[in-house]
Amino acid sequence: MKRIVMTGGGTSGHVTPNIALFPVLKRLGFEIHYIGTRNGIERGLIEREGIPYHIISAGKLRRYLDMKNVYDAFRVMKGFVEAVSIIRKIKPNVVFSKGGFVSSPVVWAASVNRIPVIIHESDYTPGLANKISMPFAKKICYTFPETKQYIPDDKGILTGIPVRESLLKGSREKGLGICGFIENKPVIVVIGGSQGSKVLNDSIRHNLDFILKKFQVCHICGRGGVDKSLEKVRGYKQFEYINEDLSHIFAMADLVVSRAGATTIFELLALRKPNLLIPLSKKASRGDQILNANSFKKQGFSHVLMEEDLNDENFLNSLYKAYSNRRTMIEAMRSSDISNGIEKIIEVIQWATENR
Structure with missing residues (x-):
């Protein structure tokens, strides 16, 4: 059975697009696992879907100087070590990251274990977590046509955002x-x-x-x-x-x-x-x-x-x-010719799974 690890959290916007992909991934025979934080909004949303949920530590990534950055750097490193252990246990075929500060340690851990990573960026300009994760990604899905300028040419794919079928x-x-x-x-x-x-x-x-x-x-x-x-x-x-x-x-x-x-x-x-x-x-x-x-x-x-x-x-x-x-x-x-991103993103995930 194919396995996928998904991650993303901090706000519902980093979680609900992942949830939109669940039904199609299940129909395609993927075993889905999710990595998030203990107290993040993502935990309740994912556990409600009946998806195995794995907890790591995470620190907030800031663009400005703050003494909390020192403490959070240790939390990020702890999260990275925990993510490495989880990924080695699950042995996924692919990792899909939606962003948010929990995602970076998971992306790095996947890279260390030579697992292909797909990143999805929702916003017009990439968030900090996705920016520092991009070098480790095989492909980067993005949402706004204007976002292309911020994505490496050989990695970017315009997909839109996956919208839940139930909506x-x-x-x-x-x-x-x-x-x-x-x-x-x-x-x-x-x-x-x-x-x-x-x-x-x-x-x-x-x-x-x-x-x-x-x-x-x-x-x-x-x-x-x-x-x-x-x-x-x-x-x-x-x-x-x-x-x-x-x-x-x-x-x-x-x-x-x-x-x-x-x-x-x-x-x-x-x-x-x-x-x-x-x-x-x-x-x-x-x-x-x-x-x-x-x-x-x-x-x-x-x-x-x-x-x-x-x-x-x-x-x-x-x-x-x-x-x-x-x-x-x-x-x-x-x-508009912008459509639900589910189909295009699933194509990218399957491509990464078959071309490790």
Whole structure:
């Protein structure tokens, strides 16, 4: 039996694309193993899928000077030693890395053991973990056409992001039932990412009275983000996180308001959901979400409101404008030749397995 070790963590965006590949890999006869951290978000998501989960230590990789870098360097080295041991025990045919700080020790361990490595980069520009892993990879799958300039010519393959099959099978009727919404009023779905977003949460709640005059709102607000004082507001439903029912929530959405993480926006593209993106500012990130959002805006898939320009007036104006232009966005998505990345990525994995 062919074996594959997969890795990636820190945020759901480094995990859910891996999960999207599971059904096809299983049908092709792969035995799947996953390497992650003890307390990372990836553990719960992967164990829920019934995939063997192996734990290593990991330290955060930083682009700036910090005394914590010294301590985390030891954790990274410990993780590398643990990953070497795990890979020698599993003896995989290939390693597939989605990025995040847990992934680098796994990539290095695979290289030491002469196991071919495939890396997938979701964002417009490669993250630090993927940057330092690239020399050890046989092929690097990437998502945005513009990303080609950051990838070695002999390794890069434009694949897009794998989107979970289950997301494409949602029911609007079931989504409305889950939220207790009525049929004849449009629905906005708000997604703040796996960690939630105080900025998005506050923007929605500050303007909730105005928004509810025209829309119903399903608000996925992140861990600890539920406002109990609003639990009985008609037409407004809050969730910390949604997994199994996410397909139904997306199916009922007439407009999605979201951060601009690559996994989420490519899911919106696959589902042809018009959206308003509010990317993380450069103050809180390396700026990848801004690049992601601008790429989608340029292609006509999204409306974009920068966090620096976010206030109540701009938010409401952008919300109404995006909803008014929803059909234009849907048509642009229908005309796009960017497709679900599962098929292309599986081809790369099989190629690496057969050409060790």
